[in-house]
Structure formats: C-alpha cells, structure tokens
Amino acid sequence: MSKKPVVALMYDFDKTLCTNDMQNYSFVPSLGIPTDEFWGEVDKVKKENSMDGLLCYMYMMLKKAGNSNIPIRREDFVRLGEKIEYFPGVEEWFDRINRYGEEQGVEIEHYVISSGLQEIIEGSSIFKNFKKTYACEFLYDINGVAVWPKNIVNFTTKTQFLFRINKGVLDISEEKLLNTYIPMEERRIPFRNMIYIGDGMTDVPCMKLVKQSGGQSIAVFRRRNKSTAAKLLAEDRVNFITEANYSEGRELDQIVKTIIDKIAVVDRLTQMNLKHKKSIQN
Numbered sequence: 001m002s003k004k005p006v007v008a009l010m011y012d013f014d015k016t017l018c019t020n021d022m023q024n025y026s027f028v029p030s031l032g033i034p035t036d037e038f039w040g041e042v043d044k045v046k047k048e049n050s051m052d053g054l055l056c057y058m059y060m061m062l063k064k065a066g067n068s069n070i071p072i073r074r075e076d077f078v079r080l081g082e083k084i085e086y087f088p089g090v091e092e093w094f095d096r097i098n099r100y101g102e103e104q105g106v107e108i109e110h111y112v113i114s115s116g117l118q119e120i121i122e123g124s125s126i127f128k129n130f131k132k133t134y135a136c137e138f139l140y141d142i143n144g145v146a147v148w149p150k151n152i153v154n155f156t157t158k159t160q161f162l163f164r165i166n167k168g169v170l171d172i173s174e175e176k177l178l179n180t181y182i183p184m185e186e187r188r189i190p191f192r193n194m195i196y197i198g199d200g201m202t203d204v205p206c207m208k209l210v211k212q213s214g215g216q217s218i219a220v221f222r223r224r225n226k227s228t229a230a231k232l233l234a235e236d237r238v239n240f241i242t243e244a245n246y247s248e249g250r251e252l253d254q255i256v257k258t259i260i261d262k263i264a265v266v267d268r269l270t271q272m273n274l275k276h277k278k279s280i281q282n
Contacts, residue, residue, distance in 0.1 A: 004106055005106045005193055005264070005267040006106070006108075006188065006189050007101060007106050007107065007109070007193050007263055008194045008195070009109070009110050009197070009256070010111045010113055010161075010165065010194065010206070010210075011110070011111070011112050011113070011114075011198070012112075012114055012197070012199060012202070012203050013112050013114035013116050013121060013135070014114065014115070015199040015244075016197060016198055016199045016203075016244065017086060017087065017090050017126070018124075019087060019222070020085070021035075021039075021116070022080070022081075022116045022120045023038075023057075023061070023080075023116075023117070023120070025080070025083040025084055025085065026080050026083040027061065027077075027080050027120075030068070030070055031064050031068050031070070032068065038060070038064070041060060042057045045059075053154070054115055054136055054149075055149055055152060058117075058136060058138065058152070062138075062147075072145055072146045073144045073145055073146070074119055074138070074140050074144055075144070077117060077119035077120055077138070077146070078120070079123055080117075080119075080120045081119075081120045081121060081122060081123020081125075081127070082123055082124075082125075084120070084124050084125075086126070087244040087245060087246060088247050088250075089245060089247030089253075090126065090246045091126060092246075093246040093253075094110055094126065094129035097257075097260075101260055104261060104264040105264055105267075106260060109131045110129050110130045110131060111130060111131060111133070111161075112130050112133040112134065112135065113134050113135075113153065113162075114133070114134070114136075114153060115135070115136060115153050115154060115155070115158075116135050116136065117135060117136055117138075118133060118134075118137035118151070119137065119138065121133050132165075132170045134158075134161045134164075136149065136152045136153055137150045137151045138150055151172065155201075155202040155204065156205055158203075158205060158206050159205050160178070162194070162209055163178065164178060166187050166188070166189055167182055167187050167188060168187070168189070190214070191213035191214050192213070192215055193215070193263050194210050194215035194216070195210075195216050195217075195218065195256060196215065196216075196217045197217075197218045198217075198219060199219065199228070199229075199244070200219075200228050201228065201232075204232070204237055207219065207232065207238050208237050211236075211238065216240070217237070217239050217240075218238060218240045218242065218255060219233065219237075219238045219242075220241070220252065221241065221242075222243075222244060223243055226243075242255060
C-alpha cells in the first residue's frame with residue numbers, strides 16, 4: 001500500500017499569521033518608546049553601518065533591553081509570545097486543515113519560515129502546530145543571557161528551508177546532506193505538494209520558487225490594504241491573493257482546501273501511472 005502524500009503548508013509569521021511585527025506586541029512597548037521610533041533607529045543604525053537588517057534589529061533588541069534593564073534571557077523572549085494577536089481564525093486553522101487533509105487522503109505538515117524571532121514564536125499559542133519553525137534566534141551564555149545572533153533568516157536565505165523541507169533535511173546544522181543530490185522522485189515532499197503563504201516583498205524568493213516549481217503561493221493582506229499583494233499577483237510571483245482571514249468558509253480556507261483536492265487527485269493519477277508502468281515491465 002502506497003504512503004499518503006505529504007502536503008507542506010509553509011507560512012511567514014509577522015503580518016501573515018499575526019497582525020503585526022511580533023516585537024511590537026510587548027517587547028518594544030516595554031522599552032517605553034513608540035514602535036515607529038524603535039524601527040526608525042534600527043533603520044538608521046543599519047544604514048550608517050551598512051548592516052544586515054536582521055542582524056541590526058537583533059543587536060538593537062539587546063542594546064535597548066540592556067539600556068532599560070530589561071531581562072534578555074531565553075525564557076524572557078519566549079514569554080513575549082504570549083502577547084501575540086492573530087488574524088481571524090488562525091488558532092482554529094491547523095486542526096481544521098489537518099482534518100480536511102485526512103479526509104482527502106493526504107497528510108498535512110505545517111512549517112514557519114520567518115525573519116521574526118524563534119523564541120517569541122515558541123511562546124505563541126500556535127507553536128505546537130508546527131512540525132518545524134525556522135526563524136532568527138539568539139545564542140545564550142552559560143547564564144542563559146542572550147549575547148549574539150545564532151541564526152538569521154532573511155528574504156534570500158529563506159529559500160534554503162524550502163529545500164530542507166523538500167528533501168526532509170530539517171536540522172539546520174546538517175549541511176552536507178542538504179547539498180547531497182537526491183533525485184526529484186525520491187524527495188520527501190515534492191514542490192508540487194507545497195503551499196507557501198506570506199504577506200509581502202520579503203517573501204518573494206520563496207513565493208516565486210514554490211510557484212515556478214509547481215507548488216502554490218498565496219499572498220495574504222490586511223483588509224482593505226491589498227496593494228502589495230495585488231502587485232505580486234500582477235508580476236506573476238504568486239498564484240492567489242486573499243484577505244488574511246483563516247476562518248472556516250472564507251476565501252483563504254476555500255483556496256487551500258481546493259489546492260489540497262488537486263494534490264490528492266494528482267497523487268492518485270501518479271500512482272495509477274506507476275502501477276501501469278510496472279504491469280508492462282512485468
């Protein structure tokens with residue numbers, strides 16, 4: 001009996017699943033400054049030092065927290081995830097889509113590929129739903145205090161995680177196996193079984209790669225603010241655009257379920273084709 005096909009649903013996090021940059025819910029307010037001021041300083045330091053934007057925001061988090069005597073241990077960052085606010089339907093989304101996949105004969109796996117902070121994602125109420133999350137992360141000293149960026153996930157490095165999921169090489173420290181040649185038909189999750197959901201220009205490399213490789217890319221937008229998503233669709237970088245509403249029966253729910261239907265049908269046809277080929281060979 002053939003194995004169930006696996007469908008990978010991959011998400012950006014900030015402004016895709018949650019309504020704002022994750023640092024804005026509790027970390028920046030704890031500094032006692034407006035969020036625009038914090039990110040303005042990040043942008044200023046980045047430009048003055050020709051610095052990677054993600055390394056800069058992580059540096060500024062440590063610097064500002066130190067200046068305000070705010071604890072910067074791992075558990076402190078994880079606790080920030082409790083304050084995250086989601087788009088409608090997000091917290092119920094995962095179980096519902098998993099059940100739908102099971103009804104169609106496919107297995108659903110959820111992944112995050114985000115430029116946000118891994119520790120905050122781990123503290124979120126939805127973290128338990130993901131098979132793997134890839135995001136920026138701090139390195140901690142013997143006292144558990146954040147001292148240095150351990151991992152960064154920017155808009156170009158995001159694509160490596162598509163190949164990790166594609167090949168089933170999920171451990172970020174495993175590089176040799178990731179770069180080992182694996183025939184397309186032997187890869188754990190083919191690109192045609194991938195769905196990428198993001199909100200903006202930082203998702204473009206992933207959206208484009210998934211779309212060009214036979215998968216489906218969806219750009220979500222906040223209500224009445226779809227200019228960026230519309231641009232992505234006009235430039236043929238995504239397959240669909242829709243409001244970031246994950247509630248049952250809404251357009252995003254319908255799109256994803258229809259894609260799952262298609263994947264299930266294509267897999268059945270592929271299995272029939274292989275069966276016929278084997279019968280001829282025998």
